[in-house]
Amino acid sequence: MRNFTLSSVIIVISFLMVSFKSSSKEINAKNKTIALENVFVSKTSIAPELINEFYKKYPKLKKYQSDVLDLYKKKEYNSIWYDDKNITEFGFLLYHKVQLLNDRDGIKATMPYMDLVNDVFNENVSNKLPQIDTELLLSNMYVFYASNVYSGVDPATLKKIGWFLPAKSVSYTKILDSLMVDPGRLNKDENLLFAQYYKLKVVLKKYRTIEKNNLWTKIDIDSANFKDIRPLDSGTVIKQIRERLFVVGDLAQNSNREVYDQEMMDAVLKYKKRYGLKLNYALTLQHINQMNEPIAKRIKTIMLNMERCRWIPTDLVQASEYIMVNIPSFKLVYVKNGKYELVSDVFVGTRMTETVIFSGNMDRIVFSPYWYVPQSIIKNELKSEIARDKNYLADHNMEWNGGNVRQKPGPQNSLGLVKFMFPNPNDIYLHDTPAKSLFEFEKRTFSHGCINVKEAKGLALAILKDDPDWPVDKIDQAMSGKKETPCKLKTKIPIYIGYFTAWVNEDGEIGFYPDVYDRDQKLDKLLYSDSIVEQ
Secondary structure (H helix, E strand, C coil), rough: CCCCCCCHHHHHHHHHHHHHHHHHHCCCCCCCHHHHHHHCCCCCCCCHHHHHHHHHHHHHHHHHHHHHHHHHHHHCCCCEEECCEEEEECCCCHHHHCHHHHEEEECCCCCCCHHHHHCCCCCCCCCCHHHHHHHHHHHHHHHHHHHHHHHHHHHHHHHCCEEEECCCCCHHHHHHHHHHHHHHCCCCCCCCCCHHHHHHHHHHHHHHHHHCCCCCCCCCCCCCCCCCCCCCCCCCHHHHHHHHHHHHHHCCCCCCEECCCCCHHHHHHHHHHHHHCCCCCCCCCCHHHHCCCHHHHHECCCCCHHHHCCCCCCCCCCCEEEEEECCCCEEEEEECCCCCEEEEEEEEEEECCCCEEEEEEEEEEEEECCCCCHHHHHHHHHHHHHHCCCHHHHCCCCCECCCCECCCCCCCCCCCCEEEECCCCCCCCCCCCCCCCHHHCCCCCCEEECCCEHHHHHHHHHHHCCCCCCCCHHHHCCCCCCCCCEEEEEEEEEEEECCEEEEEECCCCCEECCCCHHHHHHHHHHHHHCCCCCC
16 A cells, blocks of 8 residues: 555656646747746846847837847846846936937937837836836937937948048947946047037037027018118118127127127128128128028038038047148138148139049148149140130140140149149149139139149148248249249148038137038938938
8 A cells, every 4th residue: 555655656746747847848938939028137138039039029120230239249248228127327318318319419310119218218107118128229229329429321321422531430339338437428528529519519509599589580671672781871670680690699799779880890790700701891682691591591500510520530630730621611721739820711623523522641742833734624625725726735834745735834823833732533632823813702613623722832831831851942942933843741641621511610609601512402301301310
């Protein structure tokens, strides 16, 4: 009897063990199908399989999968956004920044499933997502934020729209580490974003406030009977212009006077300087129409140029010396040891022969240069001129040279008395010009693509100032126009040719410039074709 009882017990235990194993297999199989619903985010719980499952559940976020995987590899698959069972303070701070993307950073994109993220941070929502879902949604929110704020348009698209300045390299894992160590970098970090970006950001806030408070009031004029406004003129329109100059900061205080007085004259000059206009006191119909452009257009221009700043590597302007040309402002600056050594007006390519946006390294200066006429100009222009006038080449100090045409050195040479060379496939360089009168125009698009510099001699003197082999008298002699004289630079100088229709100077004053090649329109269409873009 005893043996029978023992055998029965063994049979029962064996049956229970088999049943338990069978149940365990069923439970494990079931758990695999609901992994995302029940996983608790522990110290090492963000396994790659769970990340893959997440993107099956949230397919609209698939574009961020590779970057999110990199984040967790770097973190050894630890949770990024949870401290025990609570979201970290940095998670809340990042969410706050994403909420302000449009107002503060001029970004209208919205992340897919953002409504679910909003519920995570809404205390009134009781039915919360599983913690693993929340963890991975926040990681995707970070990559969404970083890619929009720190990268902007991808490099391939930049080339398609004709932007050939150096590409910016961004590591979202490194950025995240730096932000988590010092969250204040979310507000400002010039190692992450080109310094100009933060200046534009301040002005964007100012202009949004003007818009919100309805301070951008229209200046009332009769276009058909308008006459230029000049000092000592009076009337209601003067008061309205004065109000606008005060609102944008060109006038320190508003006296509400209806007379175009000295105080207003100074403000008008300040306004014109910011817009790259000819500096005089006359206000034409064109100026008033410009003032009456909607403030929304000004805000959009600021936003577009903030986007351009995202493309600029932060070390671009950290060289000991460099030259920067901004096409829309028709300006060149030469910077050495952080100081502006020279600022000069320039004129650039026409719409048919646009100056290319790119960078190079200036390696030499050529004084009293020959001008080797490009084949396109010979074919499209010179041949017809020579056919009409057999003395055309001689009259223009030109000559045949091995089947090509070149213009001999001299004051009337199309390159003037000096050119600045930086090897590039576009055959673009900086040079002097005999056509000094063209600098009197406000919109200066006259060249075949090269950049004509008003202060060309001043630029040469500034570059060679510390070179004992090139004293001023030697430069003067080399620029006499008698023979071509090359000068190889001992140190190459980076040169950047950019396109910014809004730029904030060192005093915090914003300048707005004409969109001479319609690049704002193209970028606007690319970024803001819909009022809110889901990315």
